[in-house]
Amino acid sequence: MKSEVIERLRKDILAMEGFKLTDESKRLKLDLGPMTAAFPGETFPCGAVHEFLSATKEDAAATTGFIAGLLSGLMRDGGICLWISTRRTLFPPALRLFGIDPEKVIFIDLSKTSDILWMVEEALKCEALAAVFGDISEIDFAQSRRFQLAVEHSRVTGLIHRYQPRNMGTNTFVARWKISSLPGTLQDGLPGVGDPSWRVELIKIRNGRPGTWVMQWANGGFRHSRRRAAATAHKPLQKVG
Amino acid sequence: MAGRFVVIWFPHLTTDRFISRQPELKDMSFVLAAPERGRMVIRAASIPAEASGITSGMVVADAKALLPSLVVIDDRSELAGKLLAYLAEWCLRYTPVVAVALPDSLILDIRGCAHLWGGEQVYLKDILSKLNNMGYDARAAIADTIGAAWAVCRYGKVSPFVDAGAQLEALLPLPPAALRLEPATLQRMQKLGLYRISSFIQMPRNVLRRRFGPLLLERLDQALGQLKEPIEPIRPVEPYQERLPSQEPIRTATGIKIALQRLLETLCKRLVMEGKGLRKAVFKGYRIDGKLQQIEIGTNAASCNVDHLFRLFELKVTTIAPALGIELFILEAPVVEDLSKVQQTMWQSGREQADKKIAELLDRMTARGGMDIIHRYLPAEHYWPERSVKVAVSLDEKPATAWRTELPRPVHLLPVPELIEVAAPIPDYPPMLFIYKGTVHKITRADGPERIEQEWWIENSLHRDYYQVEDDKGARYWLFRLGHYDEGDPQWFIHGFFA
Numbered sequence: 223m224k225s226e227v228i229e230r231l232r233k234d235i236l237a238m239e240g241f242k243l244t245d246e247s248k249r250l251k252l253d254l255g256p257m258t259a260a261f262p263g264e265t266f267p268c269g270a271v272h273e274f275l276s277a278t279k280e281d282a283a284a285t286t287g288f289i290a291g292l293l294s295g296l297m298r299d300g301g302i303c304l305w306i307s308t309r310r311t312l313f314p315p316a317l318r319l320f321g322i323d324p325e326k327v328i329f330i331d332l333s334k335t336s337d338i339l340w341m342v343e344e345a346l347k348c349e350a351l352a353a354v355f356g357d358i359s360e361i362d363f364a365q366s367r368r369f370q371l372a373v374e375h376s377r378v379t380g381l382i383h384r385y386q387p388r389n390m391g392t393n394t395f396v397a398r399w400k401i402s403s404l405p406g407t408l409q410d411g412l413p414g415v416g417d418p419s420w421r422v423e424l425i426k427i428r429n430g431r432p433g434t435w436v437m438q439w440a441n442g443g444f445r446h447s448r449r450r451a452a453a454t455a456h457k458p459l460q461k462v463g
Numbered sequence: 464m465a466g467r468f469v470v471i472w473f474p475h476l477t478t479d480r481f482i483s484r485q486p487e488l489k490d491m492s493f494v495l496a497a498p499e500r501g502r503m504v505i506r507a508a509s510i511p512a513e514a515s516g517i518t519s520g521m522v523v524a525d526a527k528a529l530l531p532s533l534v535v536i537d538d539r540s541e542l543a544g545k546l547l548a549y550l551a552e553w554c555l556r557y558t559p560v561v562a563v564a565l566p567d568s569l570i571l572d573i574r575g576c577a578h579l580w581g582g583e584q585v586y587l588k589d590i591l592s593k594l595n596n597m598g599y600d601a602r603a604a605i606a607d608t609i610g611a612a613w614a615v616c617r618y619g620k621v622s623p624f625v626d627a628g629a630q631l632e633a634l635l636p637l638p639p640a641a642l643r644l645e646p647a648t649l650q651r652m653q654k655l656g657l658y659r660i661s662s663f664i665q666m667p668r669n670v671l672r673r674r675f676g677p678l679l680l681e682r683l684d685q686a687l688g689q690l691k692e693p694i695e696p697i698r699p700v701e702p703y704q705e706r707l708p709s710q711e712p713i714r715t716a717t718g719i720k721i722a723l724q725r726l727l728e729t730l731c732k733r734l735v736m737e738g739k740g741l742r743k744a745v746f747k748g749y750r751i752d753g754k755l756q757q758i759e760i761g762t763n764a765a766s767c768n769v770d771h772l773f774r775l776f777e778l779k780v781t782t783i784a785p786a787l788g789i790e791l792f793i794l795e796a797p798v799v800e801d802l803s804k805v806q807q808t809m810w811q812s813g814r815e816q817a818d819k820k821i822a823e824l825l826d827r828m829t830a831r832g833g834m835d836i837i838h839r840y841l842p843a844e845h846y847w848p849e850r851s852v853k854v855a856v857s858l859d860e861k862p863a864t865a866w867r868t869e870l871p872r873p874v875h876l877l878p879v880p881e882l883i884e885v886a887a888p889i890p891d892y893p894p895m896l897f898i899y900k901g902t903v904h905k906i907t908r909a910d911g912p913e914r915i916e917q918e919w920w921i922e923n924s925l926h927r928d929y930y931q932v933e934d935d936k937g938a939r940y941w942l943f944r945l946g947h948y949d950e951g952d953p954q955w956f957i958h959g960f961f962a
């Protein structure tokens with residue numbers, strides 16, 4: 223009885239804070255395990271912009287893997303995704319491992335960084351897309367607000383990968399993630415490298431609870447590992463320049 | 464269907480050009496001369512020189528004897544052609560079909576054009592006064608055939624307008640030279656006392672043919688409209704083209720946008736009626752000073768949506784420099800496709816509306832970033848990693864073969880494999896550690912090798928043995944050894960990063 227009241231009040235507060243639950247059709251169709259509890263309303267915030275930080279090439283690859291996992295959930299019913307970047311090293315066949323048809327991803331490869339903000343914003347305004355990935359290192363508050371306004375209207379999910387960002391000012395993104403790779407888990411004695419395994423840090427989440435989890439990608443879905451999240455020492459984000 | 468042609472004749476084309484460049488030549492007797500068979504022959508003479516009896520074709524030495532103060536300038540043989548080409552380009556504002564007739568005339572096909580200026584009188588006056596302002600002495604005539612217009616333009620004394628079907632009356636009082644005949648024929652006519660067309664036009668045709676050759680009959684028929692005369696327009700006419708001449712020169716961005724909007728509306732209306740959409744469009748502005756400004760857009764799918772096309776152009780309108788003003792706008796659609804193609808779904812998603820929106824978004828992106836920024840990949844039947852994907856040629860191309868998933872592939876692939884230093888214990892084993900960019904990575908786990916042979920029919924090089932390795936921090940790499948272990952000192956490379 224009491225818990226029901228609290229639950230209802232919580233939802234009211236979320237609504238007052240301007241948080242809008244996405245309708246059923248646009249939700250992430252992917253089981254994120256215990257991570258779901260961290261999100262507002264216990265649903266992964268679609269129709270918002272997420273940022274992912276990475277400092278090294280290895281972390282960038284891990285982040286790409288995690289993003290590809292999320293994208294597979296967003297593109298499940300035949301949606302198209304735009305992948306906007308300047309120096310793309312993504313190898314399209316690898317997306318197949320994460321359950322994405324590589325031909326459903328349209329790559330926008332730019333030579334100048336100046337156009338990328340315009341391109342991402344324009345893409346976020348297009349409601350026909352399932353998701354937009356952008357490789358943007360530097361972004362200021364004003365531009366992040368433009369992104370936010372765009373997705374509020376179109377309900378497109380934006381995933382921004384920030385590789386070696388120089389300044390980490392405030393922005394309007396709904397969540398800030400940091401993914402790093404972890405040694406794979408295999409039963410003792412078995413050779414090989416096993417499934418991809420990541421330490422997923424949710425540094426910031428609006429209306430939610432930040433946390434750290436260990437996630438694996440196996441059999442076309444995320445698998446939560448009960449292994450201690452702090453398996454590797456936490457390294458603060460490397461400042462460059 | 465009867466034609467309507469304007470022939471513009473420039474009696475002093477090259478000398479006018481020199482005068483406009485060097486105004487001090489205006490009242491001087493000067494000639495343009497070029498060497499011919501070891502002597503200087505006059506190619507063109509200015510008006511004062513002509514008044515002293517100097518004509519083209521004379522030898523300079525003879526002319527100097529006539530007029531010792533004569534100024535001789537070297538002639539460039541290609542000058543007349545260049546000038547005419549430039550003037551023809553300029554005349555495109557009056558009609559889309561303009562042809563150059565060397566050495567000194569232009570032919571304009573003006574069907575359906577003159578009424579835009581309010582009649583032929585105004586039309587011709589406008590052309591001639593503008594040419595005169597540019598410094599060119601020009602004469603012009605309008606007739607149903609090129610031959611008649613040519614004749615009246617050079618030898619007509621009454622009116623430059625030949626009424627429809629009245630070519631014969633106009634030609635009768637003119638000399639035979641008005642028929643564009645060869646000098647030998649003209650000489651023979653002169654000898655026989657045929658000074659006017661009226662004096663021989665009644666003769667039987669077979670007599671004329673026997674005496675003066677078939678060219679005379681051909682020229683007569685062409686002038687009278689019984690034989691069609693082909694012309695070669697300087698610009699092939701685009702089938703999908705809209706024109707908008709402006710009363711006053713347009714200088715503002717707003718004005719240009721209004722012109723663009725109007726042209727797009729008329730063009731798209733026509734495209735919709737024919738069930739077509741454009742893939743490429745060119746918007747041209749002809750400036751007062753004779754320069755051409757143009758912007759071009761391309762679309763990823765055939766489109767006849769005015770708003771969308773306008774937005775694509777809008778991104779580039781700022782690159783048009785109107786200078787003193789633009790007096791003619793032209794919108795062309797060089798590439799047009801059937802619109803029904805759009806109705807087919809792009810990715811079998813069954814959402815036509817969504818596909819259309821995405822195509823329009825991609826159009827805006829290409830308009831801003833260039834045509835080569837959009838890539839889609841399809842599987843290619845090659846094991847060699849660099850060749851295992853191919854770029855899709857269109858947005859709706861579907862994979863012909865399935866993607867291979869049985870073997871691991873890295874999410875990040877380096878464009879070129881980079882050399883690393885390794886310590887490998889025994890042949891055919893993954894390395895124990897490797898050094899990449901100065902950092903030592905200790906390998907704790909590894910998978911492999913996966914041998915990929917070079918396709919000898921494409922390229923000749925050693926095979927690669929790929930290993931998927933994981934270092935002590937959990938990062939995963941794709942390494943390979945080039946060639947066999949026992950061939951001296953094998954090289955190791957890093958080729959990618961796994962998620």
